[in-house]
Amino acid sequence: MTMTMTQAEELLRPGRMLIGGEWISQGSGGEYVHINPATGRPHPPIPMGGAAEIEHAVQAARKAFPAWRAMPADARRDVLLRLAALIRDHVEELATLTTLDNGSPKRTSGSGPLAAADAFTYFAGWVDKIGGDVIPTWPAPALDYALMEPYGVVGVMIPWNTLMHNVGQVIGAALAAGNCVLFKPPELAPFTMLRFGELAMEAGLPLGVLNIVPGGPDAGRAMVSHPGVDKIVFIGSGATARQIMASAAATLKPVTLELGGKSANIIFADADLQTAAGYSAFLAMANAGQGCLLPTRLLVEDSVYDRVVGMLVATTRLIKVGDPFADDTVIGPVIDFRACERIMGVIERAKAENAGKLLTGGRRLGGDLANGYFIEPTVFGDVDNASDLAQHEIFGPVLAVIRFKDEAEAISIANDTEYGLAAYLFSNDLRRTHRVAAALEAGTVFVNGFTGLPVTTPFGGVKQSGFGRMGGRHGLEDFLRPKNVYIPLA
Helix, strand or coil: CCCHHHHHHHCCCCEEECCCEEEECCCCCCCCEEECCCCEEEEEECCCCCCCHHHHHHHHHHHHHHHHHHCHHHHHHHHHHHHHHHHHHHHHHHHHHHHHHHCHHHHHHHHHHHHHHHHHHHHHHHHHHCCCEEEEECCEEEEEEEEEEEEEEEEEECCCCCCCHHHHHHHHHHHCCCCCEEEECCCCCHHHHHHHHHHHHCCCCCCCCCEEEEEEEHHHHHHCCCCCEEEEEEEECHHHHHHHHHHHHHCCCCEEEEECCCCEEEECCCCHHHHHHEEEEEHHHHHCCCCCCCCCCCCCCEHHHHHHHHHHHHHHCCCHHHHHHHHCCCCCCCHHHHHHHHHHHHHHHHCCCCCCCCCCCCCCCCHCCCCCCCECCCCEECCCCCCHHHHHCCCCCHHHHHCCCCCHHHHHHHHHHCCCEEEECCCEEEEEEEHHHHHCCCCCCEECCCCCCCCCCCCCCHHHHHECCEEEHHHCCCCEEEEEEEECCC
C-alpha cells in the first residue's frame, strides 16, 4: 500500500545530536524547525550545536581515536559490515525519511540507502587490506617501509540532496581507514542522518567514533578552525568552500572539496537520438535538478538539433511533478522557499534578457501543490553559452540547450565553463567517444547513458568543482597518509 505524506510524518521524532555515544536534546545554537518542502508544514524541531558542542564532540572523537585506530582489522571490518546490514534492513524507513527531508520522490529515494549499504560493505572489505610498501634505498643497506595511517579526526559536511549516498562514500571510507568522524549534517535535511546515527550505535560502533552535531554556519566554522580536527571534507557550494579553505589554512589542515557543476551533455548526430533525448530530459530534471553532476547544459549537433529538441520537449512534458509519495511522481519539490524564489528568479531573468527561447515549463505549480515548492521542468533552447543561464549552476529543473557545428566546437563549448565535475556524451562512433572523453575537462565522463556512481569508481571534480576523490581505492586513500620508517642495517 502506498504511504501517504501524513502517515510518513508519523515517523518523525524531535531531533537530537550524538556526541561521545550520548544523545543530546539541547544545543547552544538554539533550534531549527524543518519545513516539509512538499507541503510547507513544519516538522519537529532539532537542536542546533554551536562552538560548545563542537568542542565536546572533538574531545570525544580524540579520546576514541587511539582505540579505534588500534582495533584489529577484522573487528573494525565487522562493525562496518554490521552497519551495512542494518542500513539494508532499514532501506524503506531511510527512504521515507529522505523524502520527508528533501522532497525526493519515494520511488527513487531508496537508491541512497542501498548505495550507502554497498559503500559500507565495499570499504569494510578494504579494512584488512590496508598495507604499505617496502622501499629500496641506497647506498648503505637499510630496511625502509611506508605505513598508511589515518589522519585522526575528520570533519564532514555534506549537502541535503544526496544524503545517504554521500554518507556511504565519505563516512564509510573515513571509518574504514581508521579515522573518527565529526559529522555536521545539513540542517535542511536532518532526520535521515540522525536515524543513521542510531543505526551506527546499534551496529556497535565504539562511543565517540562517530559524532553527529547539527548546526549552522557557526558550528561549521568552529569545526573547520578547531586544531583538534585533522582533515575536512566538504560537499557544497564554491563560495562556502573558499571560506572553509581560508579557515583551514590557520591550522594547515588538508581539505577535500566536491563542489558545483554545470555539466555539458553532448549529442552527436550519429547517436541513437531518441535514447539520447530521453536520457537528457530525465537526467537534467532528476531530483528537481538538484544535483551537482546533472547534465544541465545540453549541446546538440546542428544537423539534428530540431529533431532532438522536439523529442526532448515532448519527453520533458511527460515528466510528472507532484506529491513525492505518489507512485507516478517523477520529480518532487525543490528544497525550500528560498530555493524556489531563486530558481524562479533565474527563469524570469533569462526570459527578460532573451538568454534563450523558452520551450516548455517556466512556472511554479499551484493548485493542490501551491503550499509546496514545485517548479515545472523547464527547457530553454538556442541558449548562448556565455549567458548566465548556461554558465551558472541553477540547482533547479532548468535545462539550457545549445547548438554546435562539429566535434571541435562541441569540446570547446563543453570546456568553456569554470566547472569540471562531470560531462556526458552520446555517440555511436567508438573512436569519437574515446577522443572526446579524453578532451573533456571533467572528473567523470558518462558515455551513452548514466547508471549512477558505483562505489568502486573515483568521483570528484577539476577546476572550480573541487579536488580530492570519493569512491573506490582513491576515495579510501583520501583518508590515509603515508609514514616512512627507515632502519639502517649496516
